[in-house]
Amino acid sequence: MKNKITDLFGIKYPIIQGGMIWCSGWKLAAAVSEAGGLGLIGAGAMRPDELRENIIRCRAETDKPFGVNIPLLYPDIDELLKIIVLEGVKIVFTSAGNPKQYTSYLQRFGIKVAHVVPSTRFAKKCIEAGVDAIVAEGFEAGGHNGTEETTTLALIPAVRELTDMPLIAAGGIGSGRAMAAMIALGADGVQVGSRFVASDESSAHDNFKRMILNTWDGGTRLVLKKLVPVRLIKNEFYKQVRALEEEGASAEELAELLGHGRAKRGMAEGDILNGELEIGQIASTIHEILPAATIIDNFIKEYREARKDIMLSEW
């Protein structure tokens, strides 16, 4: 069986490591690609020269395909896209913004483009824009999220009804059993974020990685919905946000509390009390910081266990 996602990207397993701000530099991307998945450099918050260095170092570490994830609403977007093209990157995952804006520009340079969406409404825009793959990400995912709160389990079948094109499920996928679940549901591959944040090669601060190991199933929440919804670990900063929100605070009041650099402070600098710690609900099942290659190996083992369970079912 040829898989739409392994074929599209030229990879061994349909496992994509999500491009995550402050957590996924060249080191993680290269390790994932070397192990047979698709590593993505998360360009969010990278200056143009940093992105160039990450691409060069990633290529020095692996001759396997890797890509860059880039949020389309960034101020430096034109400069960042120019670097991606000039450095010969062949795979780009875009998120936020409108996929119509840059898809055909990138494709003209032979770049495969995937776009991340939280709803069928945005999936339709992807189809119109002619992207090569859709990433449908559910409410349980860490970090920024859609306003409609549709979960991965509800979103994948809804997007699959729209189109037969390559479809990657994201949000809530922390094991090979969840990967099998997504294949069963009609997806062609999975994008995995949180599980790779807690890897040896992730650039997340060690304090943040350790926090993930202590997160329980009610330990995150989607907040800041009047700004851009974001899923955070329930730390001191989160508690302040919630208190304001319970009182019906305005977007302006919330923006003032948020200030600047909260995500860097939490995830890169390790201020686990007052920084933003973006992680998905599936963090509650992550108990060990592991090498990226071990995470991929475990996924395949778990996938095969799940396959066996399903094959043995009688009905």
Added chain:
Amino acid sequence: MKNKITDLFGIKYPIIQGGMIWCSGWKLAAAVSEAGGLGLIGAGAMRPDELRENIIRCRAETDKPFGVNIPLLYPDIDELLKIIVLEGVKIVFTSAGNPKQYTSYLQRFGIKVAHVVPSTRFAKKCIEAGVDAIVAEGFEAGGHNGTEETTTLALIPAVRELTDMPLIAAGGIGSGRAMAAMIALGADGVQVGSRFVASDESSAHDNFKRMILNTWDGGTRLVLKKLVPVRLIKNEFYKQVRALEEEGASAEELAELLGHGRAKRGMAEGDILNGELEIGQIASTIHEILPAATIIDNFIKEYREARKDIMLSEW
């Protein structure tokens, strides 16, 4: 392969029809059980004499196992449980409240008890109470929901880590592909709500059933979180609730807007503008009102398609 859920309840397929207020009387429960699933009479909002009548009529329609779902916080709870015991019901699904309260009482009469939980915290209480099965229900489910907003995809692996006991996944399951996904994830069976609301035998008002067919993937939302969180279709009543909530309304103000009988008004009487319409996110993939037996048949067909996809995967 013996399945923990089919063995426990003596049924053909591990598909449980959720017991749903105003929607699941004897007619639906009997049809589901006749077709090889487990039908549940939803005792929520039934007076004791109504529950007795539903049990008697259900047994007249089918000699296959069926059960009753009962929220433990009901005022008439003792009277309702007495009827269940006296009428010889052999399967009870409880929800809300503490499973310790009634589990061993019911088990003494040879009744199998399953309890519905939204988190590992409550799953632990189930294990302590010695229930026969756990139903773990995610954020995407319709109607009343937990406060922690954990989705089915994140919840099932977390509960599975706690225990090997029979585990039923609920929330977001509208097809046999989702059933295969839940088996892959480690569940032993599924509880299906929304899909059965839009069935011929459901006692939901036709107006409500037709509303379900027109619901899109952003068409429901979890609201009234300061009272008891409930997922509703976005109608006029919902808009009033949201407007109040955005302003930071108190529990008292929300209770006043809600008033009494909103759920009956919407789901049983068909006031689609100003009633409460409780449905899950997966409603967006429901396009036809079908006989319950056809829904079960489709689940098995779709399950087998998913199994084929997984069996053909190369990795």
